Amino acid sequence: MGSDSKDSSARRLDMVREQILARGIRDPRVLEAMEQVPRELFVPRHLQDEAYEDHPLPIGYGQTISQPYIVALMADMLGLDGRERVLDIGTGSGYAAAVLASIALEVFSMERVPELAERARENLRKAGFSQVQVRCGDGSLGWPEAAPFDGICVAAGAPAMPDALSEQLAVGGRLVIPVGPEQGVQRLLCITRRPDGGFDREDFGDVRFVPLLGEEGWSRD
Template sequence: MMVPMKIIWIFLILFLWQTDPYKSKREKMVESQIEARGIKDESVLEAMRKVPRHLLVPEKIREYAYSDMPLPIGEGQTISQPYIVALMTELIKPDKNMKVLEIGTGSGYQAAVLAEIVKEVYTIEIFEALGLRAERDLQSLGYENIQVRIGDGYQGWPDKAPFDAIIVTAAPETIPQPLIDQLAEGGRMIIPVGEEGKVQELILGEKVKGKFRTRFISSVRFVPFLRDK
């Protein structure tokens, strides 16, 4: 009897998970960098334990994948430190029924963490090389609930709206109105806001009775929010 290819892939992923030499590094990362700083959502902690971050960064810096710092991924962009990824994920209150938009795919790591928890992830990357690499890597890891688009994230993804949550991983000077418009009632957006080269504000917004209400979370530094010229 022929075994379906999907079953083979599942067993292969499980085998790699059990023999993954980076598993202990992920466990330590979650314990010392994430739980120790107050992240409590178990679905977020489990996703951070599971996603192979080392496979979503350039190979030459793979040994630093679980370090407590952002890392360069090419095109002048970075992958956020693990704690920031966990914090932003927890703040949208993710659950298995949610549809989430991410602006700034980067390496695909944040999308992968989301995909472990929510139903659908739509992610937009302005740099074609990064977007295509992330799409390839995410597919190779078996994520079927992530869609990647190359383009200007300012306008969001109108034909897939509304979204239950939006995560923005680059800092505009003001919150893009199209993203606010595409947020569902009761939905949450987490976004860094501020000028390039200066300390920015991580803002949590929530749409309540059609109005977008915001509050300050912490000071951060993100790459600038870029647009097509």
């Protein structure tokens, strides 16, 4: 067990050096979180050997765990300094929530698939992140009673910025979300709320995410 732990630690360091630093991410908080969170605990057992590979992995129910670089990029885009309350949409296996919880003050995470929400709670508990609150529900509507949030991170592609999420964003807060077609290439946007109530947008390029399903996302009806 000791050698397995050392091997995982070494693979995490290699991942950060080769996949994260090499692509220009420099925030020490993000790098430290990526080095510390045991990604192998958040992937299916039969895929644990691929936990640190540079690609997404299936986690069941048509969902995936994003590639490490994308998780790091989205955390970096939020610009966290450790004092923030963050809403994570699309809990999946819980990995991104764990990374965010390593940086932010509080993390609230939403997952629409009940089985994945329960699995994420267990994964987070095993990894030592039981402070993350996980709710099963429509992520496109956010978590109104816990708002406002200093950061909102959406791990699913939306047809447009959901009004419910923008309304739950604190002044100066950032919403990171893929926007575009249900299938194919989306654009990864960082939306910042201005004091006058308006929003500034920054485009970080092409990404591919599963669709954000819900009242203010894509419909399956």
